[in-house]
Amino acid sequence: MSALEIRDIHKRYGEVETLRGIDIALEGGEFLVLLGSSGCGKSTLLNIIAGLAEPSGGDVLIGERSILGLHPKDRDIAMVFQSYALYPNMSVARNIGFGLEMRKVPAAERERAVRDTARLLQIENLLDRKPSQLSGGQRQRVAIGRALVRDPQVFLFDEPLSNLDAKLRMEMRTELKRLHQMLKTTVVYVTHDQIEAMTLATRIAVMRDGRIEQLGTPEEIYDRPATLYVAGFVGSPPMNILDAEVVGNALRLVGSEETLPLPADFTSTAAAGRRVKVGIRPEALRLANTDTPGASVRAQVEVVELTGPELVTTAKLGEQTITACLPPRTRFGAGSQQLFSFDEAVLHLFDPESGRSLRPV
Amino acid sequence: MNRMNGPDGRKGPHPMPGTWITTRAWLLMLPLLVVMIAVIGWPLVDTVRLSFTDAKLVGTAGGFVALDNYAKLLGGASFQRALITTTWFAVVSVAAEMVLGVLAALLLNQQFRGRTALRALMILPWALPTVVNATLWRLIYNPEYGALNAALTQLGLIDSYRSWLGEPGSALTALIVADCWKNFPLVALIALAALQAVPRDITAAALVDGAGPFNRFRYVIMPYLAGPLLVALVLRTIEAFKVFDIIWVMTRGGPANSTRTLSILVYQEAFSFQRAGSGASLALIVTLLVTLLAVAYAALLRKAAGAS
Ligand SMILES: Nc1ncnc2c1ncn2[C@@H]1O[C@H](COP(=O)(O)OP(=O)(O)OP(=O)(O)O)[C@@H](O)[C@H]1O
Ligand SMILES: [Mg+2]
Numbered sequence: 089m090s091a092l093e094i095r096d097i098h099k100r101y102g103e104v105e106t107l108r109g110i111d112i113a114l115e116g117g118e119f120l121v122l123l124g125s126s127g128c129g130k131s132t133l134l135n136i137i138a139g140l141a142e143p144s145g146g147d148v149l150i151g152e153r154s155i156l157g158l159h160p161k162d163r164d165i166a167m168v169f170q171s172y173a174l175y176p177n178m179s180v181a182r183n184i185g186f187g188l189e190m191r192k193v194p195a196a197e198r199e200r201a202v203r204d205t206a207r208l209l210q211i212e213n214l215l216d217r218k219p220s221q222l223s224g225g226q227r228q229r230v231a232i233g234r235a236l237v238r239d240p241q242v243f244l245f246d247e248p249l250s251n252l253d254a255k256l257r258m259e260m261r262t263e264l265k266r267l268h269q270m271l272k273t274t275v276v277y278v279t280h281d282q283i284e285a286m287t288l289a290t291r292i293a294v295m296r297d298g299r300i301e302q303l304g305t306p307e308e309i310y311d312r313p314a315t316l317y318v319a320g321f322v323g324s325p326p327m328n329i330l331d332a333e334v335v336g337n338a339l340r341l342v343g344s345e346e347t348l349p350l351p352a353d354f355t356s357t358a359a360a361g362r363r364v365k366v367g368i369r370p371e372a373l374r375l376a377n378t379d380t381p382g383a384s385v386r387a388q389v390e391v392v393e394l395t396g397p398e399l400v401t402t403a404k405l406g407e408q409t410i411t412a413c414l415p416p417r418t419r420f421g422a423g424s425q426q427l428f429s430f431d432e433a434v435l436h437l438f439d440p441e442s443g444r445s446l447r448p449v
Numbered sequence: 450m451n452r453m454n455g456p457d458g459r460k461g462p463h464p465m466p467g468t469w470i471t472t473r474a475w476l477l478m479l480p481l482l483v484v485m486i487a488v489i490g491w492p493l494v495d496t497v498r499l500s501f502t503d504a505k506l507v508g509t510a511g512g513f514v515a516l517d518n519y520a521k522l523l524g525g526a527s528f529q530r531a532l533i534t535t536t537w538f539a540v541v542s543v544a545a546e547m548v549l550g551v552l553a554a555l556l557l558n559q560q561f562r563g564r565t566a567l568r569a570l571m572i573l574p575w576a577l578p579t580v581v582n583a584t585l586w587r588l589i590y591n592p593e594y595g596a597l598n599a600a601l602t603q604l605g606l607i608d609s610y611r612s613w614l615g616e617p618g619s620a621l622t623a624l625i626v627a628d629c630w631k632n633f634p635l636v637a638l639i640a641l642a643a644l645q646a647v648p649r650d651i652t653a654a655a656l657v658d659g660a661g662p663f664n665r666f667r668y669v670i671m672p673y674l675a676g677p678l679l680v681a682l683v684l685r686t687i688e689a690f691k692v693f694d695i696i697w698v699m700t701r702g703g704p705a706n707s708t709r710t711l712s713i714l715v716y717q718e719a720f721s722f723q724r725a726g727s728g729a730s731l732a733l734i735v736t737l738l739v740t741l742l743a744v745a746y747a748a749l750l751r752k753a754a755g756a757s
Contacts, residue, residue, distance in 0.1 A: 115563065135653075138653075138657060139656075139657075140656065140657075159656075160653075160656045160657045160659075161656065161657065161658070161659030161660075165657070166657065167601050167653070167654070167657045169649070169650040169653070169654060170649045171648060172650075173650035173651045173654040174651075175651065175654075175655075175668065175669060175672075176672065177668075178668070186655075186658050186660070186668070187657075187658035187659055190658055190660045190661075190664060191659050234654075234658070320716035360474040371546065
């Protein structure tokens with residue numbers, strides 16, 4: 089039985105179709121991240137689940153029961169907003185307890201629930217303050233507390249961490265993960281931050297233009313991207329995408345003398361003479377010398393940037409550019425020729441027209 | 450006036466730029482100050498002087514009578530009755546305007562077809578000159594061919610035509626209705642602007658939290674409305690307390706002085722009865738009352754600003 093099921097959801101605003109057929113089924117306790125760039129329809133989908141927007145077609149079920157047409161308050165969901173959306177005139181305690189207050193939960197019980205939630209989020213000392221007297225991170229905790237206290241079937245988060253600075257974002261990310269591991273409630277979480285998606289999700293739905301580009305576990309999304317879009321969206325720096333042609337058992341890079349091996353996985357789909365896009369992640373490349381076993385390419389180093397944990401190297405492969413993330417101790421100058429090695433298993437092949445992966449299913 | 454010549458500024462701890470800017474500021478304001486003193490300051494001083502005399506509007510310049518005018522007025526029935534009439538008019542019409550204005554704003558804040566047109570239309574009564582509005586309502590209330598009589602008889606609510614403005618029992622209420630119709634759009638406009646400032650996420654959060662329409666209004670929307678509405682309240686009460694034109698056009702304070710507010714009384718005293726001295730003291734009393742109102746409200750506003 090799925091805890092949350094989204095069936096062929098469509099949404100149009102006038103002429104524009106914002107959501108074009110979304111299908112997702114979640115088991116209880118899953119953490120689904122909707123990942124996609126701005127305007128792809130993530131918030132719209134979340135609002136449809138919450139009941140803040142009506143779909144033009146399709147159905148949403150929680151525990152096998154359609155919730156379409158139900159008032160948001162009757163859907164057994166709780167939502168955390170990007171802007172926190174705390175009631176400015178109420179104390180933290182009342183903000184957290186407001187949902188219970190509106191549901192006529194007796195005051196004593198309410199107070200206990202608020203206190204328990206506050207303890208869980210370590211904001212007990214803030215209960216008497218007004219939202220304006222809190223820092224961004226504290227406000228976010230209150231907003232999360234307001235959702236937690238209700239103990240709903242499904243939590244909805246709309247970019248909850250995007251207003252926080254980098255350090256706080258990491259802390260809250262870990263915190264959210266800890267809470268989810270403890271509470272095991274189903275979560276739908278919207279973000280355009282791929283690190284958040286990778287670290288938090290049990291499954292990621294990469295969205296693009298109102299469609300789901302790929303739905304899978306973080307490992308699947310990272311290791312076997314279904315399309316060029318997914319490949320480019322997840323990973324930082326993004327995956328190198330090179331133009332190549334299948335020549336016998338090899339891939340000849342366009343505008344270069346270099347060739348890459350044709351991975352065994354793709355021999356059935358990549359016919360000789362076919363143009364393909366080859367993807368290789370920067371972190372899959374290593375610096376090698378001539379007697380290193382395995383595949384390698386020679387490239388001319390253009391720029392070397394030390395970010396701290398790694399050395400981001402940009403190099404020319406004929407007319408094409410490739411980026412490699414190398415260990416920070418590696419030392420060589422810009423302009424030198426270097427040999428980059430990799431396992432042939434890390435190569436991804438895509439159809440250049442459709443952008444779909446050529447990996448046989 | 451001393452400041453304008455700038456001796457104190459020049460001796461200040463930071464002599465150069467600040468002083469020059471201050472001096473220049475005063476110089477720039479000088480023409481306006483002169484005009485203001487001429488058109489406000491001098492008449493005010495003269496009114497104060499007049500209020501201590503028994504001067505007539507034409508003829509005698511009058512002799513000094515000390516506080517006689519004030520004593521007579523404050524002890525007299527006309528003033529007391531006018532004060533009650535004015536207060537009633539102000540309280541009822543402002544209260545009704547606030548309620549109507551907020552309701553209209555809530556309605557116009559909903560999504561529906563023709564909302565923009567309706568918003569524009571709503572401003573119309575407020576944009577009309579008071580005299581036009583007053584004339585309009587006189588027609589509506591007309592005892593022979595007025596629309597109100599026609600509507601009410603056709604609905605069977607009254608069986609014979611009435612003279613709404615001609616009967617002491619109904620004239621003030623009729624005036625209040627006319628004044629509300631003109632002024633609720635201002636409140637609605639202010640409230641609408643405030644409503645649009647309520648973040649959408651907050652109302653969405655309240656929906657998810659399960660707050661019904663009434664609780665949403667009371668706990669979530671009202672805090673955003675309170676400040677702007679207080680400003681509207683201040684503006685409207687002070688204006689309503691000074692009301693003159695709409696009454697003058699519709700009833701001239703009648704029938705049987707049932708709609709005689711303080712401003713009407715001032716006018717009658719000074720111009721109809723030609724008692725300039727007594728009229729001046731009455732005008733000063735009204736000015737004082739309005740000033741007290743303004744000061745009280747200013748304190749209230751400051752307190753509200755401090756609280757939020
Ligand atoms: N109420 C609305 N009326 C018309 N168009 C809308 C409305 N709400 C959203 N849209 C459109 O739908 C599209 C998707 O919006 P949505 O808010 O779901 O994007 P998003 O993926 O959440 O983006 P972001 O990351 O910027 O929050 C956008 O092009 C937006 O203009
Ligand atoms: Mg969004």
